[in-house]
Amino acid sequence: VQLAYGVANSDDIPLGFSCRPGSNQIQMSTPTLDAKTKTITLGTSETRQTYAARQEAAEMFDGYLLHAQTTANDPVLLSFAKLGWLVMAHEGRWAGLSPQSGTKTPVHDFLAACR
16 A cells, blocks of 8 residues: 655655555655655654665655655644644754645545555
8 A cells, every 4th residue: 555745746755655555654755855854854843763674775856765664653743633734854944744636645545444
């Protein structure tokens, strides 16, 4: 199961989540240009978490991909499902992410499938 947040009318996907149904394990990924970045920080108005990330060279674009893991019971993701929006630390600023109209898989459905 996949849930991706992208920039409208582009190939840019600043944050993606995936899981094997029923595994309770969620993988997240985000691109970065900074070779020193080894974390992904996500938050809502209720909670925030920094995840240790593995970095690899990107094959389809300049820079790197960061990969981190969490579970479907992660407080940040539960808050994300409740509120409908999430922020991600990116290049020293917070970037807001929210679903576009017509989103096929709401966050709570994604989490339920992962459990």
